[in-house]
Amino acid sequence: MKYRVLILGASYGSLFGTKLLMAGHRVSLVCTRPTADLINRDGTVVRFPVKGQHALLDVPSKKLPGSLAATTPDEGDPGEFDLVVLGMQEAQYGSPGVRELMARLARSGKPCLAIMNMPPLPYLRRIPGLRTEALEECYADPRVWDGFDPRLTTLASPDPQAFRPPDQPKNVLQVGLATNFKAARFGAEEPTAMLRRLEADIEAARFEAGGGPIEVPVKLKIHESIFVPVAKWPMLIAGNYRCIRRDDMVSIQEAVHADLSKSREIYDWVRDVCRRLGADDADLVPFEKYAKAAEGLGKPSSAARALFAGAEHIERVDCLIRRVAREQGMQSDMLDEIVSSVDERVARNRAAGSPNSP
Numbered sequence: 001m002k003y004r005v006l007i008l009g010a011s012y013g014s015l016f017g018t019k020l021l022m023a024g025h026r027v028s029l030v031c032t033r034p035t036a037d038l039i040n041r042d043g044t045v046v047r048f049p050v051k052g053q054h055a056l057l058d059v060p061s062k063k064l065p066g067s068l069a070a071t072t073p074d075e076g077d078p079g080e081f082d083l084v085v086l087g088m089q090e091a092q093y094g095s096p097g098v099r100e101l102m103a104r105l106a107r108s109g110k111p112c113l114a115i116m117n118m119p120p121l122p123y124l125r126r127i128p129g130l131r132t133e134a135l136e137e138c139y140a141d142p143r144v145w146d147g148f149d150p151r152l153t154t155l156a157s158p159d160p161q162a163f164r165p166p167d168q169p170k171n172v173l174q175v176g177l178a179t180n181f182k183a184a185r186f187g188a189e190e191p192t193a194m195l196r197r198l199e200a201d202i203e204a205a206r207f208e209a210g211g212g213p214i215e216v217p218v219k220l221k222i223h224e225s226i227f228v229p230v231a232k233w234p235m236l237i238a239g240n241y242r243c244i245r246r247d248d249m250v251s252i253q254e255a256v257h258a259d260l261s262k263s264r265e266i267y268d269w270v271r272d273v274c275r276r277l278g279a280d281d282a283d284l285v286p287f288e289k290y291a292k293a294a295e296g297l298g299k300p301s302s303a304a305r306a307l308f309a310g311a312e313h314i315e316r317v318d319c320l321i322r323r324v325a326r327e328q329g330m331q332s333d334m335l336d337e338i339v340s341s342v343d344e345r346v347a348r349n350r351a352a353g354s355p356n357s358p
Contacts, residue, residue: 002026002066003194006081008098010035010044010070013087014173015162016115016181018046018059019218021066023201028081029070030101035170039070046162047174048216056174059207059216073097078108083194090118091313094141106147111191113183115156117236118315119229122148123155126187126226127277131327138319151187154195157229160218161297177297178217184226195222227279233321234270235290238263240301241318241338244345249304252297260291266334270321276328307345310352318342 003025007013010031017027029039043061050057061068074097078084084105086093093102105112114120122145124132136142161177164170185192199220206213242255242263256263267287274284299305303314318339325331 001197003082003198004028004080005083005085006030006076006078007085007087008073008076008101009087009092010039011087011164011170011173012115012158012162013085014044014171015046015160015175015218016085016087016220017068018044018061018064019202019205019216019220020198021061021064021068022059022205022207022216023198024065024205025198025201026067027069028076029068030073030076030098031070033072036070036072038169038171039068042169042171043068044171044173047165047172048218049175049178050214050216057207057209057214057216064207073101076101076104078105078110081110083191083198084110084112086112086114086116086120088116089313090116090315091140093144099141099144102144103147109149109152111152111154111186111188111194112148113154113156113195115158115181116315117158117232117240117317118320119155120148120153121145122150122153123226125150126153130277130324134327135320135323138316138323140313152191154184154186154191154226155229156181156183156220157232159232163302175218176299177293180219180221182221182223182228182231184223184229192222195220223283225280225283227274227277227283230274230277230279231284233274233317234267234287235285236317237270237321237335237338238267238287238290239294239297240303241342242266243300243304244307244338244341246341246344249300249308251300252294256291256294256297262334263287263291266332269330269332269335273321273325273328273330276330277324303342307342307349310349312346312350314342314346316342 006028008030010029045060047056159179162175199222202220207216239252239256243249264287
């Protein structure tokens with residue numbers, strides 16, 4: 001059975017889209033008109049690191065069994081699709097055109113898989129006992145999420161890291177860290193069964209590069225626990241948001257390894273926040289495993305790069321975790337400092353009237 005999948009966001013979304021195309025599914029990417037025209041003409045290219053190969057493997061959409069199209073937010077019709085994937089940054093869902101598409105999506109009742117660091121509010125409503133009203137201030141526009149059914153909204157941790165090479169057109173994406181998308185099941189059975197079929201299809205897919213079929217990394221892994229995607233939270237706080245300094249930014253590697261004991265302290269504190277929400281140790285990642293992975297993360301996080309490029313909005317998982325912790329009677333001086341640093345940089349960017357806001 002082949003599915004029709006609408007993906008909001010043609011940059012990071014093209015990574016997940018390529019895996020679906022390899023498995024023969026139909027994908028439509030939502031993006032700006034110039035990017036849509038480029039993709040409809042030339043397709044996409046995603047570059048993967050493959051174990052045992054020195055050079056990156058180019059996987060062009062035009063050589064894959066699935067079909068790819070691109071469209072703009074104004075033209076997107078969620079009712080035509082079996083699944084919608086949310087692959088944009090949280091603040092972008094309130095931008096002109098996308099906001100209206102989100103309203104149509106909520107009315108359509110289609111299942112939504114968010115591949116975001118910032119969990120959609122309807123997903124958080126699936127966590128027993130969590131008061132999401134207290135979390136709304138961390139969102140650029142919380143009203144975007146009104147009308148979504150929590151049972152039809154789930155989350156995948158965007159663990160694979162990818163970027164657009166600066167010297168390449170916007171239909172090219174390069175994978176830097178080829179880990180898996182770890183998704184929680186839906187609250188409903190039928191869309192969960194669809195996710196499991198997609199998981200199996202992606203696992204079985206191979207790319208024919210001329211010398212025989214190649215297994216391409218980055219898979220979809222479906223988990224029963226709704227807490228598996230929040231395993232990214234300790235990583236974001238210990239690494240990604242600590243890249244942001246008052247006047248400059250550092251790599252994730254430096255943020256984590258410059259003072260490993262401090263990194264472990266905040267990492268374990270956020271793990272405790274997740275546990276109090278209901279996560280088991282099996283849902284979470286030990287600090288040692290994360291610290292090892294961080295050794296190879298030689299660039300600042302995307303949040304840090306965006307802020308120092310003048311962005312007026314980034315995903316505020318730091319703010320979200322602090323408010324979740326407060327709901328549980330927990331507080332961390334280190335997290336308070338991180339939130340203050342991000343607040344200050346955002347305020348400076350907004351005062352400067354940056355043109356980079358969504």
